[in-house]
Amino acid sequence: MVQKSYSIAIVGAGAAGLSAAIAFARDGFETVLIGGLDVRRDGRTVALLNGSVRFLKALGVWPAVAPEAAPLETMRIIDDTGSLFRPPPVSFSSREIDLDAFGWNIENATLVEGLAEAARDYEYLTIITEQAKDFRAEANRAIVTLTDGSEIEANLVVAADGRNSQLRRIAGIEAHTWSYPQTALTAILAHNREHREMSTEFHTRHGPFTLVPLPGKRSSLVWVTSPKQAERLAKLDDEALALEIERQAHSSLGAMRIDGPRGLVPMSGLSVDRFGAPRLALVGEAAHVFPPIGAQGLNLGFRDVASLRDAVVDAFDDGREPGSPETLRQYQRSRDLDVRLRTAAVDGLNRTLLTGLLPADLLRGAGLLALSKVGFLRRAVMREGVLPHLGAPRLMQDASAA
Structure with missing residues (x-):
């Protein structure tokens, strides 16, 4: 039995789903968010790049979470592979592209809590904590069946239900998955020295070892290494693990201590042929x-949401439904190239670290050297990394965009 009809139903209450719910409710679409919150703290943070911060400002969320975030004013890359073709360290300053910061680093759970708090204030947004268990599309509507047996009707359903998306599977959208011989150890650290708003990424033979600023003398860690090494590290007590991290960081931030929960994340990838x-x-x-x-990851997810919002608003302005085929085609066009290029870039960089082959080391080293020496190339790469110049969603162009 249909419980209620909405313009848009979002399934999944993580950061992407919550931001989508707020974005559509903000524009006056009758919206329902389906799913329970997960705010477990596992040492993971997200570096919100400038475009994502603009998006959160447009949604009215940023002022509430900004005090818990630290700016990333400098990004430094150090080749720590031991290769014969090691380039010198490369640093990128946000001021080179006229930004105060490339972005801001914040704990995942803190961001989700802030989005959830903002979502409760919207007149056009209903929140249902039941889980979705089924989905079917009909001629002019979609039906989402909940675990309590009730049904939600919507013109458009947004699947924000994660890498194991049940809605994606039900809709018959094929997902291509792959894994890497790596695991990421995540943790929150306190340290003796100031990080000076600098993110430091050491490229090691097992993957990147990255320290990203948090407020105060604190940083988040993402240590990508072999599964065996990650398991060994995870078994260490806090004092022993902090010492291992300090050594791997070459004591760049001084003595360290574990200042929060840890996590282990197997390294994997996923892509789809179509986004709807x-x-x-x-x-x-x-x-x-x-x-x-x-x-x-999440920066691309926010770009998905902002692009879908543009397609829905354009459809409304043209007298079309949010879930019309043309709306979904516009969304597909807006995301296809962006996602594929970034998937290839991240995958390629990670695999060059793992190969140990001299040609791959030479190519990676030459690329970093070119970035350090060629000014216009550096600036172009920095701008593209923060926010694509062409095709940026409207809410990421200007925090006050309609």
Whole structure:
């Protein structure tokens, strides 16, 4: 039995799903968010790049979470592979592209809590904590069946239900998955020295070892290494693990201590051939999964949401339905190239670290050397990394965009 009809139903209450719910409710679409919150703290943070911060400002969320975030003013890359072709360290300053910061680093759970708090204030947004168990598309609507047996009707359903998306599977959208011989150890650290708003990424033979600023003398760690090494590290007590991290960081931030929970994340990837099906659009990890390299994951998910919002608003302005085929085609066009290019870039960088082959080392080293010496190339890469110049969603162009 249909409980209620909505313009848009979002399934999944993570950061991508919550932001989608707020974005559509903000524009006056009758919206329902389906799913329970997961705010477990596991040492993971997200580096919100400038475009994502603009998006959160437009949604009215940023002022509430900004005090818990630290700016990333400098990004430093150090080749620590032991290769014969090691380039010198390369640093990128946000001021080179006229930004105060490339982005801001914040704990995942803190961001989700802030989005959830903002979502409760919207007149056009209903929140249902039941889980979705089924989906079917009909001629002019979609039906989402909940675990309690009730049904939700919507013109468009947004699947934000993660890498194991049930809606994606039901809709018959094929997902291509792969794994890497790596595991990421995540943790929150306190340290003796100031990080000076600098993110430091050591490229090691097992993957990147990255320290990203948090407020105060604190940083988040993403240590990508072999599964065996990650398991060994995870078994250490806090004092022994902090000492291992300090050694791997070459004591760049002084003595360290563990200042929060830890996590272990197997490294994997996922891509899809299409970002939608009749009455259904995929966003976030339902559409793409990245290893935690280059701050692409959630930033790309927010770009999905902002692009889908543009397609829905354009459809409304043209007298079309949110879930119309043309809306979904516009969304597909807006995401296809962006996602594929970034998937290839992150995958390629990670694999060059793992190969140990001299040609791959030479290519990677030459690339870093070119970035350090060629000014216009550096600036172009920095701008593209923060926010693509062409095709940027409207809410990421200007925090006050309609």
